[in-house]
Amino acid sequence: MTAVRPGDIEGLLRRGPDPRIAVILVYGPDTGLVAERARRLAESAVADPSDPFALVKLDGDTLAGDPGRLVDEAGTVGLFGGQRAIWVRPGSRNYAPAVEAVLKAELAATRIVVEAGDLAKSAPLRALCERSQRALALPCYPDDARTLAELIDSRLQDEGLRIARDAREVFVASLGGDRRASLGEIEKLALYARGRGEITLEDVEAIASDVSGSALNALIDAAFAGQAGETERSYRRFQTEGMDASVMLGAGLRHVLTLLTVRLEGDGKSPSQLVANWRGLHFRRQKIVEIQLARWSPDGLRRAVTRLQEAVLACRRADADFAHSIASDVFLRLALEASRRA
Known part of the structure; x- marks a missing residue:
C-alpha cells in the first residue's frame, strides 16, 4: 500500500518521489492545496515547465473517453529527450481504467501526476493507486494552525522577512481552510511589508483580510x-x-x-x-x-x-x-x- 501520510508529504515534495514511481495521485477536500502540490510535482519533473512537449496537460474526461491515450502520451519520447511529465487535471467521469493501463505498462522517464477531488476510500482511482507499488496517493486536507504557521514562516523567509509571534498568531486565525487563498494572503502581506525586516501585529491588522x-x-x-x-x-x-x-x-x-x-x-x-x-x-x-x-x-x-x-x-x-x-x-x-x- 503506497498511501502517504499527510505529515510526510512536505518532506516527500522536498526530496522528490522515488523515480520508480509512475503515477502520483493528489487528492483531497482542500482544492487549493491539491492544485498547488500537483503543480509542484509536475513542474519539478521537467527542465522547462513551459515546454508543452516536456509537460503535457490532459483533462480527466478526455481520458475517460479514450483510456489508451494516457499510455500513448506516457510512451512518447520528448522532442529533445530528457524527463517528461503528464499532468492530468480533474474530470467528472471515471478515468481509472486509463491510470490502470499506464500502471501495467513499462514506461521510463515520465512522471504522471493525477490531480483529483475529494475521493472516498472506495473511489476506483484512489483504491487503484493505494494498491499499486508503482503509484503514490497523497491526501490534501485543510491546513491546521501549526501547518499554517510553518507555511507563513517559510514563505516570508523566502522574501527576506520574519514575523513577530503575536502577529503570526493573529494572522493564522484570519486564514481559512484553502491553501491557495492562504498563499494569496501571505503574498499580499509580504508585498505590503517588503523591506521592513520584521512584520508586526499592526502590519497584519492593516493588510490581512478574513479569507473565509x-x-x-x-x-x-x-x-x-x-x-x-x-x-x-x-x-x-x-x-x-x-x-x-x-x-x-x-x-x-x-x-x-x-x-x-x-x-x-x-x-x-x-x-x-x-x-x-x-x-x-x-x-x-x-x-x-x-x-x-x-x-x-x-x-x-x-x-x-x-x-x-x-x-x-x-x-x-x-x-x-x-x-x-x-x-x-x-x-x-x-x-x-x-x-x-x-
Missing part, C-alpha cells in the same frame, strides 16, 4: 441555509458586477468541502459545537453556518460536491451567458434543497 469572509459568502451562505430569495438576489448582483460564473461555483465548492470535512471530523457533535471549533470562521457567519450544518448530512454534502464539480466543468465549456444560467440554477437548487431540510 469574502464577499461571495452572502451568496453561498444563503444557498446552503435555504434562503432562495436571497440566493437569487445575491447571484444577480455578482453577475451584474461581472463576476465569472465558475469563480462563484468554485467558492461554493470550497465551502461545501469545508462543511463536509467539519461534519466528518466532528462526528457526534452538535452544530453549535462544530461552529465553536471552526478555526477562522468569522463571528458574523457563525449563526448561519450553524444552520447549514444542522440541515446538511454528509451524504447530502457529497451530492452537493458532485453537483458543483459538474457545474464548474460545464461552465468552463460554455459561453458567459450559458455559464451563468448553469451556475444560478445550481445555487437555486441547493437553496431549495436546504429549505426542504429545515
